[in-house]
Amino acid sequence: MKTIVVCSGGLDSVTLAHKVAREHSLQGLISFDYGQRHKKELDYAAETARDLGVPHNIVDLKPVGRLLTGSSLTSDDVAVPDGHYAEETMRITVVPNRNAIMMTVAFGAAASAGADAVAAAMHGGDHFIYPDCRPDFVHAFQAMQDHALEGVAHIRLYTPFIHASKADIAAEAGRLGVPVDRTWSCYKGGDVHCGRCGTCVERREALELARVLDPTVYTDREYWKQARAEHAKRKFAERSTHG
Numbered sequence: 001m002k003t004i005v006v007c008s009g010g011l012d013s014v015t016l017a018h019k020v021a022r023e024h025s026l027q028g029l030i031s032f033d034y035g036q037r038h039k040k041e042l043d044y045a046a047e048t049a050r051d052l053g054v055p056h057n058i059v060d061l062k063p064v065g066r067l068l069t070g071s072s073l074t075s076d077d078v079a080v081p082d083g084h085y086a087e088e089t090m091r092i093t094v095v096p097n098r099n100a101i102m103m104t105v106a107f108g109a110a111a112s113a114g115a116d117a118v119a120a121a122m123h124g125g126d127h128f129i130y131p132d133c134r135p136d137f138v139h140a141f142q143a144m145q146d147h148a149l150e151g152v153a154h155i156r157l158y159t160p161f162i163h164a165s166k167a168d169i170a171a172e173a174g175r176l177g178v179p180v181d182r183t184w185s186c187y188k189g190g191d192v193h194c195g196r197c198g199t200c201v202e203r204r205e206a207l208e209l210a211r212v213l214d215p216t217v218y219t220d221r222e223y224w225k226q227a228r229a230e231h232a233k234r235k236f237a238e239r240s241t242h243g
Contacts (some may be wrong), residue, residue: 035065038189052181084231170210
């Protein structure tokens, strides 16, 4: 299956790129610059493409990104929240329609390149926050593209992690020998991972649960434990209140 991987440079999409390279035919990586404050993730996507010996295209969506306001990822006046990824505060990181826009471009590129599939790293841990990471979205998007490309090409949307947890992906990264310290997750986009934002906490927790060595440099390497404990305490209190 000749496949183009949508690769942000994060742990999930880089692991997916290695998985496709191992199990299918990796044709290239496609990334998107939508004005995200953590734009440095694109450097890690480029490094992954070099490691895997495939072409890498970065699509400039900054003019589109300027219209997608209100998210902490695209608006400098909206702070990226700290804490466990499962908290309601993480909804401020939603960029409206981001995946739908990116995937549409990726499908057009795949059809033009004669590829069979576009791979994306949506996973189970994203479902409750991001509507365009859910199985229903994947099914609906596939149906839409079947109509959009009818008679032109048939491109499969390949999402092997759609029902997997972040820890499952971390375990897959370990199995495939992915250099996890050469992936970027932090939404704050500083010189090193902050260790406190939702994606840093999720990353640290997942790699610990999967028992995968994490040589990544974090400003606060241990905060994830506090965030996890506070989240568990809050959930217990909610169950007690409603029980």
